[in-house]
Amino acid sequence: MSAELERRVVELNYRYAACLDGNRLKDWPDFFTEDCRYLIQPRDNLEQGLEGYWLYFEGKRMLRDRVVSLLEVNIYHIHYERRLVSNVLVAGREGDAWLARANYMMLHTDNEGRSRIFSVGEYRDRIVEAGGELRFSERHVVPDTFTVQSHISMPI
Numbered sequence: 001m002s003a004e005l006e007r008r009v010v011e012l013n014y015r016y017a018a019c020l021d022g023n024r025l026k027d028w029p030d031f032f033t034e035d036c037r038y039l040i041q042p043r044d045n046l047e048q049g050l051e052g053y054w055l056y057f058e059g060k061r062m063l064r065d066r067v068v069s070l071l072e073v074n075i076y077h078i079h080y081e082r083r084l085v086s087n088v089l090v091a092g093r094e095g096d097a098w099l100a101r102a103n104y105m106m107l108h109t110d111n112e113g114r115s116r117i118f119s120v121g122e123y124r125d126r127i128v129e130a131g132g133e134l135r136f137s138e139r140h141v142v143p144d145t146f147t148v149q150s151h152i153s154m155p156i
Helices: 003-021 025-031 043-047 060-072
Strands: 032-040 055-058 079-094 097-110 115-130 133-143
Touching (some): 003 079, 003 097, 003 115, 003 133, 025 032, 032 060, 043 133, 055 060, 079 115
Parallel strands (some): 032 133
Antiparallel strands (some): 032 055, 079 097, 097 115
């Protein structure tokens, strides 16, 4: 792995977090390929070989549908989010995709100013080059815990 590739993968993760932290939901699907997969699967289920997912989307069209739902249909508590990404590592290559991992922590701050940890875990990614940009062909979000304190509304 080249240092340039690792820098680009770190930058992809940081831009992803900044997009969601800035509530730019319409831009979120642009981080993915057309035939992508985005799934959130608790670590317990993954380690036991169970297919229980909190969210499972196949294809960019499903991501766009989620955005429309979040912006126009869903009702949820007003809050601010902050994602911290660390330990980004390009672990290897499989076919045309680079395999990468990163730790994340997602914080919620309510409208009264109280902050709390919402979710902590790992991103397990398949990243490809598309149109001169790195994109996720798969973002497998693996939260360390099986439960969260409130419902999942936004992408992790």
